[in-house]
Amino acid sequence: MAKRQFKRRQAVIEALAVIMKRAEPTPFAAEGPARAGVRARLCLAGWPWADADAEAAEITRNALARAGARRPTWAEGQLEYTKENEGPRTREQCKRCAKPLPEGHYTFCGPVCATAAKVDRNRQRDREELRIAEAASRAAWTARQPEQQCPACERAFRPKHPTGSTYCSRACYQDARRLAGRSLRMVCESVRADPGD
Ligand SMILES: [Zn+2]
Numbered sequence: 001m002a003k004r005q006f007k008r009r010q011a012v013i014e015a016l017a018v019i020m021k022r023a024e025p026t027p028f029a030a031e032g033p034a035r036a037g038v039r040a041r042l043c044l045a046g047w048p049w050a051d052a053d054a055e056a057a058e059i060t061r062n063a064l065a066r067a068g069a070r071r072p073t074w075a076e077g078q079l080e081y082t083k084e085n086e087g088p089r090t091r092e093q094c095k096r097c098a099k100p101l102p103e104g105h106y107t108f109c110g111p112v113c114a115t116a117a118k119v120d121r122n123r124q125r126d127r128e129e130l131r132i133a134e135a136a137s138r139a140a141w142t143a144r145q146p147e148q149q150c151p152a153c154e155r156a157f158r159p160k161h162p163t164g165s166t167y168c169s170r171a172c173y174q175d176a177r178r179l180a181g182r183s184l185r186m187v188c189e190s191v192r193a194d195p196g197d
């Protein structure tokens with residue numbers, strides 16, 4: 001692999017590992033969307049689909065390892081293992097509407113709350129997956145951009161957004177704004193101190 005391409009790949013892996021560490025409930029939740037996001041970006045850059053998919057899979061695998069992800073054992077994957085089902089069923093109120101649970105119901109008061117909770121959960125998961133795919137796609141895009149110099153800290157960086165970035169970080173942007181504000185104030189104060197005649 002060319003050196004430049006290797007560096008790009010490492011940059012994407014680093015960025016994905018950060019995203020994966022934050023994924024709930026485990027980094028594996030980000031596996032599918034991250035792979036899709038990187039693949040989409042490589043396809044846009046002209047890679048054939050199969051090559052893009054293989055590269056995205058490899059990048060995702062490395063990022064998961066970097067994030068310290070460990071696949072659950074078979075026993076951990078079983079329903080009995082999850083906290084929700086640990087111990088005796090002690091819930092007295094519906095998990096969604098908090099009304100007292102009728103006889104024979106252990107989590108939700110009835111089909112309305114059970115279905116609504118499922119819809120909420122799916123919607124939340126879809127939003128989260130979309131967010132991760134977009135972040136992965138942006139990371140892959142950033143790795144392909146030429147480096148530019150931050151006017152505030154003079155470090156070399158790659159832009160994070162297709163709309164372009166002038167500064168390497170929000171902190172540098174804010175520093176620059178503060179400096180600009182201060183020099184403007186100094187001009188105003190010197191004008192006030194010397195109003196002329
Ligand atoms: Zn309910």
Ligand SMILES: [Zn+2]
Binds near residue numbers: 152154169172
């Ligand atoms: Zn900077």
